[in-house]
Structure formats: C-alpha cells, structure tokens
Amino acid sequence: MQISRGTQAVVIGLGAAGLSTVRYLVNRGVRVRVSDRRAVEQIPPDTLAFLKQAEVALETGGHTAAFLAGADMVIPGPGVPLDLPVLQAARKQGLPVLGELALAAGQYAVPVIAVTGSNGKTTVTSLIGELLRASGKNPFVGGNIGTPLLDYFADPQGYDAVVLELSSFQLDLAGAFRPDIGLLLNISPDHLDRHGSLEAYTLAKQNLFRHQQLGDRAILGADDPVAAATPLNPEVGRFTFGRAEGCTARIADGRILLTLMAGALSGKTEYVLSGTTLHSSVNQLNAAAAILAVTLAGCEQAGIAEGLRRFVPPPHRMAEVATIDGVRFINDSKATNIGALEAALAGCESPVVLIAGGRDKGSDYSLLREVVGRKVKHLVLVGEAAGLMRAALGSLVPTEAATTMEDAVRRAMTAAASGDLVLLAPGCASFDMFSGYDERGRVFAECVHQIGQERLEA
Structure with a gap:
C-alpha cells in the first residue's frame, strides 16, 4: 500500500509488531501516534526514547476515541482484539482499519512465500528459510515467527526472497496483500474465542489467497479437507501435498515424491527423510510443503537435500x-x-x-x-x-x-x-x-x- 508523506496514522498496541509498524511509518514521513493499554512505566525506556526522538505522540493506560482526532487511518497490532471500542469508533468515523500486511501489500521487491495454517507454520517457515539458504539464496524470514514482517523494509538490500509465517490475526486485516507462493497447511479449531466460529477462522486463513492473480501459486494440504477445498481465483496455480495419490508432493514410505507439470519445472524428484530430523509423521507433511514451495521458487534438488539434512526444528515441538x-x-x-x-x-x-x-x-x-x-x-x-x-x-x-x-x-x-x-x-x-x-x-x-x-x- 502506498502511503503519502504527511498522512496521519494511529497505531494501537506497542508490541513488537506495533513498534515495527511505527518505524515503518515514520521512515515514510507519516505522522504517527500510538495508543497502548499499558501504563507508561511498563513500556521499555528505549522504546520511549525512540518515540520521543521520532516525535510520536503516546497515549497510555488504555485507548480513547478522542485520540483518533485528525487520523487518516488506524493500525492495530495483530494481537489487538478487533472488537475494541476504539476500533469500533474508528469504523463509525469511516477511518480505514488496516493491518501490517495491508501496509506491506505490493511493497516487497522480491518474491514472497507466505505460510499459514493451524499447525506446523513455524516449522515450515523455518524449513523454507533453511532450504533457500542451502540453495544459495538469502531470505528474510519473519512475520508471526518472531521478526515483524515490516522489519524487512528497514534494510531490504541483499534479500532474494521473503518468507512469512502468518497468523489468522494478521490475515484478518490483510488488505490487498498477496504472496507469490501461499501455503495453507491445515485447518483445525483454534482462536475461536477471537473469531467466534470455525467458519470465521477459516475465512481469515483463506484471506491469504484472496488477491492472488495470474502467475501466483497456492499450496494446499490435501490431507485436510477444509484446506484442500480452499477456493482460489481460477488463474492461480493449485498445488497439493499429502499422502494421497495425485498430490504434487506425495508422502510414501518416509519419502517425498515430487511430481511437477509446470513448464521448466516439469519432472519427478524424490527426497528421503530418514536420517534427518523430519522423519516423524507430522514433520513429513511439513517437509513436503516446504520442498514443494522452494521447488516452485526455483531451488534445485541438491540444495534442497542439503537443507533437509542440516535442518533443526524449532524448540518445543515433539x-x-x-x-x-x-x-x-x-x-x-x-x-x-x-x-x-x-x-x-x-x-x-x-x-x-x-x-x-x-x-x-x-x-x-x-x-x-x-x-x-x-x-x-x-x-x-x-x-x-x-x-x-x-x-x-x-x-x-x-x-x-x-x-x-x-x-x-x-x-x-x-x-x-x-x-x-x-x-x-x-x-x-x-x-x-x-x-x-x-x-x-x-x-x-x-x-x-x-x-x-x-x-x-x-
């Protein structure tokens, strides 16, 4: 999303993503104000020093509708409930309520691979990053995985690709964001306390594909009936991974059998997971998704195999x-x-x-x-x-x-x-x-x- 200098924005929430959003906006000449529910004493001193230096007004101890006066847009952090009274007030005033993904839409200078799903997001995102590095590429890896997705724009030079883990909270306000390669791993009930129903949660996840167009690719988990049935725009390439016959990346006997019919990428390759950290049934699915994504991104078998060998899964996962x-x-x-x-x-x-x-x-x-x-x-x-x-x-x-x-x-x-x-x-x-x-x-x-x-x- 293009933002003109002098625009006024209110950022709601000063977590890691909120602070990254403030930096992104300030660097583009936007006049920024921030509202945070914490008392000022609870905000780190270095954060307060940055806000003062950047001439960012700060409201603490809660959010008031009066703080929105003169704003052109409101940007809540991904963890901010969308039913907050201040956001309801913003909508009543006709103010756009945007997420960090909406700000990033159309701004990345390199291909974007985005991963969502109820389970396995972090492992797949991390694995894609490792496979890209083993193939000689330098990816920016961020989003819900820890590094805010707008941090890419602080120093975009030298990156060959952007790999993002995206939560349903982020995808709620994705705006026109579209990945070159989008992955939906699976759907199971989660965050229903926020979304209200499985249907609403599913729709948030499927926002990943809403604005994809000709030349973009979608990768869907075929073993999950909800993910597999995700509607796509007709010109978007559909690819699948799972255990069933006909999957683009099929799991069989601890191996990933990849069959592509996509122009220069056409062919069959095989990857053996025994001897790697990805041999469990859950990680076989994660590996299949990641291998398919980086193959579509142009990586070759030797680099992918090396990345599989050296990958160490993130902690606290089996x-x-x-x-x-x-x-x-x-x-x-x-x-x-x-x-x-x-x-x-x-x-x-x-x-x-x-x-x-x-x-x-x-x-x-x-x-x-x-x-x-x-x-x-x-x-x-x-x-x-x-x-x-x-x-x-x-x-x-x-x-x-x-x-x-x-x-x-x-x-x-x-x-x-x-x-x-x-x-x-x-x-x-x-x-x-x-x-x-x-x-x-x-x-x-x-x-x-x-x-x-x-x-x-x-």
Whole structure:
C-alpha cells in the first residue's frame, strides 16, 4: 500500500509488531501516534526514547476515541482484539482499519512465500528459510515467527526472497496483500474465542489467497479437507501435498515424491527423510510443503537435500527431553490447539501418558475422544481448562488433575511404565500459568531433568 508523506496514522498496541509498524511509518514521513493499554512505566525506556526522538505522540493506560482526532487511518497490532471500542469508533468515523500486511501489500521487491495454517507454520517457515539458504539464496524470514514482517523494509538490500509465517490475526486485516507462493497447511479449531466460529477462522486463513492473480501459486494440504477445498481465483496455480495419490508432493514410505507439470519445472524428484530430523509423521507433511514451495521458487534438488539434512526444528515441538527408567518424555508445548494435540498423539506409537490443559480458546475437546481413546493410557490435566477437558475426555481413561507443572510431571511418571511415553501436548494456550508456550516447555523440561537427577542420586 502506498502511503503519502504527511498522512496521519494511529497505531494501537506497542508490541513488537506495533513498534515495527511505527518505524515503518515514520521512515515514510507519516505522522504517527500510538495508543497502548499499558501504563507508561511498563513500556521499555528505549522504546520511549525512540518515540520521543521520532516525535510520536503516546497515549497510555488504555485507548480513547478522542485520540483518533485528525487520523487518516488506524493500525492495530495483530494481537489487538478487533472488537475494541476504539476500533469500533474508528469504523463509525469511516477511518480505514488496516493491518501490517495491508501496509506491506505490493511493497516487497522480491518474491514472497507466505505460510499459514493451524499447525506446523513455524516449522515450515523455518524449513523454507533453511532450504533457500542451502540453495544459495538469502531470505528474510519473519512475520508471526518472531521478526515483524515490516522489519524487512528497514534494510531490504541483499534479500532474494521473503518468507512469512502468518497468523489468522494478521490475515484478518490483510488488505490487498498477496504472496507469490501461499501455503495453507491445515485447518483445525483454534482462536475461536477471537473469531467466534470455525467458519470465521477459516475465512481469515483463506484471506491469504484472496488477491492472488495470474502467475501466483497456492499450496494446499490435501490431507485436510477444509484446506484442500480452499477456493482460489481460477488463474492461480493449485498445488497439493499429502499422502494421497495425485498430490504434487506425495508422502510414501518416509519419502517425498515430487511430481511437477509446470513448464521448466516439469519432472519427478524424490527426497528421503530418514536420517534427518523430519522423519516423524507430522514433520513429513511439513517437509513436503516446504520442498514443494522452494521447488516452485526455483531451488534445485541438491540444495534442497542439503537443507533437509542440516535442518533443526524449532524448540518445543515433539522434542525429546529425556528417558528415565525406560519412560520417554516428549515436549510438544507448542501444541496450543486441539488439532496440534491430535496430530501429536496420532504420531505416537507407544502408550501415552498425556499432560494437557491450560487456558481454553473456545475449543470442543470432545473432538479428541477418538484419538485419546486409542492412544492415551492416563491423562493428567493442568490449568483453567482442566474441568472442561475432564468433562469431555475423563470417561475414556484414568484422569487426574495437577496444580503445577512439577506436580503434573511427577503424577505422569507415577502412571507410566517402562516403554511408555509421557507427552506434554497441552491443546490450550499457556497464559494462565506461563508467559508463553516456550516458558511452559522449559519448565516441563526442567521438571523432567529434576526427576532424572533424583533417580540418579537415589
């Protein structure tokens, strides 16, 4: 989106993305004001110093409609609820409410690969970045993965591609943004507390493809019926990955079989995942999606194979923590919705003692009954959603509640036998007990290691 100098913008929320938005706008001569719900004492001093130097007005302690006076646009951060009264007031005044993606639309000077889905986004985004680097390219990797997507414009020189992980929150306000290659991995119920329904959440994800045009490509997870049925503009190239016959990137016996019929890219290639960190059933899907994306971006087999060999998945995703008395402990703290929990359990071959729970996101836990009944021998519940999960699943397996993560790990160890697997896959957000899924995963690992040390010393 082109913005003229002298435009006045109000940014709502001063998180990492909000601060990046302020920098982006200031560098384009926009007159910026920022409203944040925190008290001024809670805002980092270096942030306050930047705002003062850039002559950015700051409202703290909440958001008021009066602060919008004279604004030409309002830009909420991705984590800002869209039903905030100040945003409702903006809409009533006829002010455009834009997201960071809308600002970036049409501004990237290099091809954009964008990844969304309920589960696997970070792994696929990180893997695409690694495969591009192994192929001799220099990608900017950002978005929901940690580096704000507008940070690209602070120093765009030298990048060959942009790889973005995008959440439904970001895609809610995507504007005219369109990726050259867009990936929708899967759809399962998540963030229903924000979107209100699975249908609304799905539509937000599908915004990724809304403005694609001739020459653009869409990659869809064929194993997921909702993702596979995503409508596309007729001139957009449709490609699929999954386990079914006919997929462009098909998973078979731990290999990825890639068949392309796209001009210069036409041909068949094969990638073997044994000996890599991507051999699990979940990561086979992630690998297939990433391989397909970078092949469409022009990478060749040798570079892709090297990238697969050296890739290390992000932490807290089916990560081995320890084996104690024959019991394996697996940290999948990033399983923050029921789709991720279901996928984690589906890939387990040993009897599972499951640690689950946290802050509810409006999920229907009864959807887990089939996989829990088939895979789980004992269930330990934590956090605010424990009661809801017990009501939905407690009749299937022995179930108990724990008050802390240490209590949960000890109860799980007691319930497990040699050959079992203790799996932390919460299926919920972490914010009732932890600052994020990463802290939850670290605390889980610390508790496991403490038990291991106690066993050694006994």
